[in-house]
Amino acid sequence: MTRELRAPRFLAALPAPVRWLAVPTALVCTIVVLIGSWSTPEKIETPNPAPKAAGYCRALAAALPQELYGHPRADPTPASPFVAAWASSPKVVLRCGVDRPEALNGPAAKDTAPMINDVTWWPQQLGDGGYRYTSTMRKAYVELTVPEGSFANPMDVVAALSPVVAASIPS
Known part of the structure; x- marks a missing residue:
């Protein structure tokens, strides 16, 4: 018995190329946001004393x-x-x-x-x-x-x- 994979209803209404790219695009965007928030450098001004x-x-x-x-x-x-x-x-x-x-x-x-x-x-x-x-x-x-x-x-x-x-x- 084979099981057919179906797209969720909200994706089923979209054309096939958009459905294929939706999940990878969402994953890439999530990874970019996470990496960006983790690697934000803290700016601390270093004094230059006498x-x-x-x-x-x-x-x-x-x-x-x-x-x-x-x-x-x-x-x-x-x-x-x-x-x-x-x-x-x-x-x-x-x-x-x-x-x-x-x-x-x-x-x-x-x-x-x-x-x-x-x-x-x-x-x-x-x-x-x-x-x-x-x-x-x-x-x-x-x-x-x-x-x-x-x-x-x-x-x-x-x-x-x-x-x-x-x-x-x-x-």
């Missing part, structure tokens, strides 16, 4: 933890001593040697900035609900971006990295 600040940033990069609250380091490629990231979802990113934030030249400079483990962090709430913290009163500016949803309390990340910043970059 030579003295670069030395402090290299010391900081060597001292940063390989794991942050159970999330392993996941530095972007190409590797740089001025950028570090951890594989939280979404990624927490630390950039060392960034320029002084322009907002610190205006009225925002008077905003309260918490001092944690001898490092003063100037906070900015981002449009997506996350936070960016910039260390102040240090020989090199360090920027820490904690996206919304990466940690329940973004200050936990700041507290975990403050001792390393304090030990690596003098005030």
Whole structure:
């Protein structure tokens, strides 16, 4: 007993060449979409600090933890001593040697900035609900971006990295 293969009703109304190409085309489109979403590179701007600040940033990069609250380091490629990231979802990113934030030249400079483990962090709430913290009163500016949803309390990340910043970059 042979069984005859039949096209689903919605395909049966189409001409034969279209029916033959429908499934392979759908598969190819699905594969392209999946590959495209997996391989989207993350753009993280690498700072270009002055030579003295670069030395402090290299010391900081060597001292940063390989794991942050159970999330392993996941530095972007190409590797740089001025950028570090951890594989939280979404990624927490630390950039060392960034320029002084322009907002610190205006009225925002008077905003309260918490001092944690001898490092003063100037906070900015981002449009997506996350936070960016910039260390102040240090020989090199360090920027820490904690996206919304990466940690329940973004200050936990700041507290975990403050001792390393304090030990690596003098005030």
